[in-house]
Amino acid sequence: MHTVWKGAISFGLVHVPVKMFTATEDKDIRFRTIHKACGTPISQTRRCAHCNQDVEPEELSKGFEYERGKFVLFSEEEIDALKPDSARVIQILDFVDLSDIDPIYFVKPYYLAPDMAGGSAYGLLLEAIKQTDKIGIAKISIRSKSSLAAIRVVDNCLCLETMHFPDEIRSIANVPNLPESTSVNEKELQIAKLLIEQLSEPFAPDKYTDDYRAALLEAIEHKISGESLDIVAAPADKGSNVVDLMAALQASLDAVKIPADSGKATDKPVKTKSKTKAADKAKKGTAS
Known part of the structure; x- marks a missing residue:
């Protein structure tokens, strides 16, 4: 497994050095865009429409569009200086019950393994979480993305699940056509x-x-x-609008x-x- 993050878990005065690994893998089948005339893959190039020329990676900068067509620019050094301590340390803020967390908050799982001489502290945190049946709520920054995280036990491993912040969850009030009340037979x-x-x-x-x-x-x-393929699309299901429930x-x-x-x-x-x-x-x- 490839290490995607290296740092430490901190709870109270306990410091647990860990390495983080992606717990899932994307198995989507990806197709390349091909020029049918010659069978050559089409390359994606970075091109400036104003200068009408291709742009090299070292000529690029990050910019935020604060008004249409107007940007403020940031260098990588400026962005790095703004990163919180959670870029290096997973600070556990609270311990909660898993049943208190709505699944809508969860984003992506990672496995945490002990790093260097952190085996004993890692085992202590793992066993304490397992026996108290609690979930640690922490903050972490991965690849310039800051997020909440839930730390729990999966088998004999600490698992970190990134979470949305509350203001990233859209309000249900914005969902159209929801019934105000349910009346069923x-x-x-x-x-x-x-x-x-x-x-x-x-x-x-x-x-x-x-x-x-x-x-x-x-x-x-x-x-x-x-081999030739004989692919036939399944006929669409023509259901009636009137349903005898x-x-x-x-x-x-x-x-x-x-x-x-x-x-x-x-x-x-x-x-x-x-x-x-x-x-x-x-x-x-x-x-x-």
């Missing part, structure tokens, strides 16, 4: 609740797959092998009912596919 509600119960089971992340990415990888493999609920419930002498009717064997060369290539590309 009691019989429909009971069937809907029963349907939820029938569909409820422990979270098993391995059962969920990216079907679109799998289809793209399969199509790529066919193209590499020189009770009938739809009852039909849904009937489809997932558990027979008395068997397991869940919804249990299905998970089909697995062998890795293709394209899948291996995609995985290597995202890991680098």
Whole structure:
């Protein structure tokens, strides 16, 4: 794993040197823009429209547009001087219950590993968080982006989850067409609740797959092998605007009912596919 940040966690007078690693990987399939006439990838260049010339990286500066077409410029040194202490230290401000944090605040997870001789302090913080069942709330700066962070335990590792600041969360009041009050049919509600119960089971992340990415990888493999593709789009579902909600609920419930002498009717064997060369290539590309 590549280290993306190096510093320390601080809580009270305890100092825990850590290294940070990205906990997730992007497996999106990326396409290059190609000139169809010759098959050459199109390059993206930095060009100044005013000077009508390409611009080298050393000629660039960062600017903030305070009025349309007017910018104030900052050098990298000026921006670095404004960075808070959280650029080097993760200062835990409070400990809270995980249930107190709405998931809308969470952004991206990172793994934290002990650095240098910080193993004992790391183990102390990990065990203290685990046994108190609390979440540490801290501030951190990563790549010039300052954010809140939640520090929790995942298995035997400290995990840092970056969070939005409250003013970055848009108000629900701005969402159009929300009902002012809910008025539902009691019989429909009971069937809907029963349907939820029938569909409820422990979270098993391995059962969920990216079907679109799998289809793209399969199509790529066919193209590499020189095979022609016969791709037919699925017909659009022409649903009626008038829905018999009770009938739809009852039909849904009937489809997932558990027979008395068997397991869940919804249990299905998970089909697995062998890795293709394209899948291996995609995985290597995202890991680098």
